[in-house]
Amino acid sequence: MRLVTFQFIDRQPRVGVVIGDTIIDLAAAAPLVFDDPPPPPWRLLDVLEGMPDGMGLDGAAEIVAAVIDQIGGADDEGMETSRYGPLTIGGVEMLIPLDEAHLLAPLPRPPSLRCFEASERHMAALARLHGGGMPYYWYERPIFAFGNHAAIYGPDAKIPLPRTTAFDYELEVACVIGRAGRDIPLDEANDYIAGYVLLNDWTARDVQHEELIAGFAFSKSKDAATSLGPWLATPDELDEYTLDGGHFNLTLIARVNGIEQSRGNLRDLAYTFAQMAAAASQDCTLYPGDIIACGAIGGSLLEATDGQGPWIEPDDLVELEAAGLGVLRNRIVVRDFLRA
Amino acid sequence: MRLVTFQFIDRQPRVGVVIGDTIIDLAAAAPLVFDDPPPPPWRLLDVLEGMPDGMGLDGAAEIVAAVIDQIGGADDEGMETSRYGPLTIGGVEMLIPLDEAHLLAPLPRPPSLRCFEASERHMAALARLHGGGMPYYWYERPIFAFGNHAAIYGPDAKIPLPRTTAFDYELEVACVIGRAGRDIPLDEANDYIAGYVLLNDWTARDVQHEELIAGFAFSKSKDAATSLGPWLATPDELDEYTLDGGHFNLTLIARVNGIEQSRGNLRDLAYTFAQMAAAASQDCTLYPGDIIACGAIGGSLLEATDGQGPWIEPDDLVELEAAGLGVLRNRIVVRDFLRA
Known part of the structure; x- marks a missing residue:
């Protein structure tokens, strides 16, 4: 469905x-x-x-x-x-x-948002932005930060440009939790996933650079907006893309003003959604509607431009697309306070 | 009230x-x-x-x-x-x-939780744990991470010990947002604060050390529990402790098994709650019930033991106290899966 x-x-x-x-x-x-x-x-x-x-x-x-x-x-x-x-x-x-x-958005006000970073390529790009190397810890288990679940935008919603000179998209897929669970065993974790949805984790790279230096990432670099949609696909919708081991052979594409800027595949996730859900549930309860984003597995302008930009600007149209998950399209608009 | x-x-x-x-x-x-x-x-x-x-x-x-x-x-x-x-x-x-x-808890399931770090002393202790120095960014504006608002515990609630060998309390006060606002001007921010409450931001220091190295803090080190209570004090309840400039002259005390381990004062916050609320509202909307925690201004075992422990163990009773805000008391219990 x-x-x-x-x-x-x-x-x-x-x-x-x-x-x-x-x-x-x-x-x-x-x-x-x-x-x-x-x-x-x-x-x-x-x-x-x-x-x-x-x-x-x-x-x-x-x-x-x-x-x-x-x-x-x-x-x-x-x-x-x-x-x-x-x-x-x-x-x-x-x-x-x-x-x-x-x-x-399928969930206009989800109960929570966890932003994982399950792509080695994107994690390495962040480490370069940070000026550091890959942390050993990333190889031991999936890591995440809580995001702003109160700033969800839907398909075709206009995204107000926040205070940044380096606005970026992140081409991601999220799973949505379907039933409550705590300390979920890995081999049962897929039973807790209601479905999958395209997610754009909009990021201010200039702010993120400072947050990474502060060692207290991420908050203001990512709290202005997260897009979600157009629909929540139940797992059966992705049956034909399912690989052994819980991965998906699913191509993700991002276009800016109609021009492809990023392309990735969910099979390159270092951790499966089941692993992320199981890890998230350790010592705390997940609830129906909780969102678990995989990180920029499909890329962003950070990778596409090697961190140099150009970045997203007002009036740009950003489209994320994947078979089975549809097209998530958002246009950037000038912030209200700049118009005033 | x-x-x-x-x-x-x-x-x-x-x-x-x-x-x-x-x-x-x-x-x-x-x-x-x-x-x-x-x-x-x-x-x-x-x-x-x-x-x-x-x-x-x-x-x-x-x-x-x-x-x-x-x-x-x-x-x-x-x-x-x-x-x-x-x-x-x-x-x-x-x-x-x-x-x-x-x-x-006054808000058993608040809409969101932002964990600021407005104490220079605690930020320096975290930097030492990280093996780094104070980030310049911290001096420019208040920084925070989103916390797990779905793991709130109330006064006298038992806290299940999560997977950690270095469990710590954090002696904090939070303000609670009373009305929705976006890009709130600093000089109006106090009007958006419904009141204040004691908050214990329980933290796994061993996990936090790894998260700080990964540059992706904080999630599993802090998502098991946050205590809140016993009551939400409206601002008039703290009138006698109010200083010019929006600070409070309010002593905070933490006891473990009846023995004082930490003492601090809210006047030592580097940023006021108004500054934290205004910063949080930049480019995104705050909603009634949103919680803004100030960080371990009153200290934790990280400072009290210079990072060496001993840490919180099962059956320990931790009490946070402040005039006007009451006593927030929690006992640690062995986790269910360890009993099983």
Whole structure:
């Protein structure tokens, strides 16, 4: 399933599943499967937390199957809303044309954000920025910093340029935790992952350089914005890219104003998402909706320009793309205080 | 006001105000002041967010004043519940004896946690642990790392010892943000602070040493637990300790098993809470309930033992204390997986 958070007509965010050019509104369609489900709208976080009534992703899949059954099956291209016309229950539309909806980040306000650094190439680039070598510690277990989960931007959202002269994207994938766990054994960790999503960990390299020197990284270099979207892909969506050992053979591409600047592959992660989730859960509890970003496995301008820039500027359009995960597109805008 | 989150009879957390040996249940007493307030229980976060109906801390103060008026005034020692007997509205008790309530962290699940390092002495101790000198950057603006806001422990809560051989307390005070703001001007920043609370930023020094070397601090060294409490003191509670320039002349003490190990004073902070809040809000939004910890201004075993230990062990009782802020007491317990 490709799970989205969207707005349609009113401004209330809802959770849906994208098939072809159509969004199935999960709450609206829930009566096809469940007796007396809570009224719309639902949030993706509610679904991940198993509400209503322990429903969870399995229940969401049942709802999707019921809708597809009701309309006589989805074709290879998914569903074309126009072929079926409005499909309603009790006057509530179950099918929303994708192009009439406004997509938000799948989790507009996730409970937490952990930014791992699982790429040796990117870690080495950071070490050069720092003026140091690779820390031995990085080879012993995956390392991360907590990020600002209150500054999440969605697909097509405008990113206000923060106070920096060296703004950079980071081409990443994150996994989203699907159920609570503490001291999760490595061989069970995949069961705690609800799905995967493209993530852009926007970074101010000039500020980061100072933070690295201070030995207290990272905060202001990364707290202005993190983009997430366009959808949360459940693990089955990536089946064809899955390698033995928990890695994915999945190419990641970043374009700035239409020109490719970075290309990477998830198979080059030094640590799997299961390893990152297990490590994160040591001595503390992970909760549904927690985000675990892998680090700039796909690269950034730091690598693409060998740390020299040019960097991201106002009006630049940055696109991250991966098969199965879609395109995460954001335009940079001048900050409000500069306009004022 | 001394705002607490507490449990009484049922397990549902409620928000109250402590006066003497009594807790005023804000939601229960709300009908004294407000027409048709939402039913109990309320959360402190609701009150900070101005719900119900833009009520906020001012509304809480009105409720407290109405209760005191109803019982004919509070004496110097506060109220003695036993003197007044049960005071109810519609069968709901408004006054709870403090010793019959179970206090939780004032914010059991705050929206975020920023751990600043505003003490030159502690920063220098960290630099020594790192094997480096003081970073110039520290003198230019307050620096912080995001912490694990999902691992908050309250007063008298047991802290499970994480994977470490060098567990340490950090004697700190945090401010709690009272209203949303972005790019908050320094001279307005105090208006965004709802109050102050004792905070223990438990730290694994052995893990921290490795994280500092990796230049990617801090995460696993600090994510197991942060203690908060026993109450959130609104700024007026600290009036008598307030110095010109936004500092407090407030002594902080830490005891381990009853023996004083650390003593500090908030006036030695290199940056005020207003400066920390303003810096944190640059380029991103702060929200009600966000926690800003000042760093180990009061010290830790790192300073007390010059980095040599002995460190905190199972069954140790750690107490942090400051006038106006109370005593934050926690006992260390052996981790579940070690018992198993």
